[in-house]
Amino acid sequence: MSITTRERREMPVECEDDVILVRRAVRAIAEQTGFDTFASAALTTAASELTRNIWVHAKKGVAIIERVENGERTGVRVTFRDEGPGIADVPRVLAGGYSTARSMGLGLSGSKRLVDDFALQSTVGTGTTVEIVKWKSY
Amino acid sequence: MSGVIPILRMGDVLLTTVHVELRDAIADAFQNDVLSAIEKSRATGLIIDISGLDMVDSYVARILAETGRMARLMGTDAVLCGMRPEVSATLVRMGFPMGTVQTALDLDEGLALLRSKNGGTRHE
Numbered sequence: 263m264s265i266t267t268r269e270r271r272e273m274p275v276e277c278e279d280d281v282i283l284v285r286r287a288v289r290a291i292a293e294q295t296g297f298d299t300f301a302s303a304a305l306t307t308a309a310s311e312l313t314r315n316i317w318v319h320a321k322k323g324v325a326i327i328e329r330v331e332n333g334e335r336t337g338v339r340v341t342f343r344d345e346g347p348g349i350a351d352v353p354r355v356l357a358g359g360y361s362t363a364r365s366m367g368l369g370l371s372g373s374k375r376l377v378d379d380f381a382l383q384s385t386v387g388t389g390t391t392v393e394i395v396k397w398k399s400y
Numbered sequence: 401m402s403g404v405i406p407i408l409r410m411g412d413v414l415l416t417t418v419h420v421e422l423r424d425a426i427a428d429a430f431q432n433d434v435l436s437a438i439e440k441s442r443a444t445g446l447i448i449d450i451s452g453l454d455m456v457d458s459y460v461a462r463i464l465a466e467t468g469r470m471a472r473l474m475g476t477d478a479v480l481c482g483m484r485p486e487v488s489a490t491l492v493r494m495g496f497p498m499g500t501v502q503t504a505l506d507l508d509e510g511l512a513l514l515r516s517k518n519g520g521t522r523h524e
Contacts, residue, residue, distance in 0.1 A: 368494055
């Protein structure tokens, strides 16, 4: 089933305050979409982890927030893109416990558990893109 | 004291309510303030109220857990109070090991927990 975008907002991630701004924008769209408090907190938390990853590891990137539909369901997709150092060992990072300064190494592995769809693409020296989707439950 | 987050004294217990967005600079100041307040007040217990937080990511969770451990090292019991249902569910689902921190449903339960542990007095 193809995914249609109904609403799109692109936000820069260039300083620590942007982590907070992206988080707020994601929460707002989750609530508009009709997510319950649990789904909303899960998506907002995942967005916070992934935006912070951009800020900590790449210093600069973008977060693209979209309200999406796939014919029968409605949801929120957030794409995090940076041109930072990239991830050398993706499986290890996704397994969790790969800790960097002031994190528990749960950013990626934890986010993955909080959303319905998760896709990560990373090339060392080129950058990282993470796409997450949370669908509204019936 | 930087005073970014107010710390109140209630008898032998210090109470702090985290409701602002914790960022790197605020997080360190908050921890330092709490520890200085413990030393100055000789508090036997510390309550960190997080009922105002609708989202706790691994970064904030780590700061809260660390603050509890720091207080414990100084000999003061710390209790995290008022975690919302969706925050609890999110932390467990993402695999955050919060098990080392004492928690209570709300402020009253937190105070009761502290009082039951040490009778509310510091042993000189």
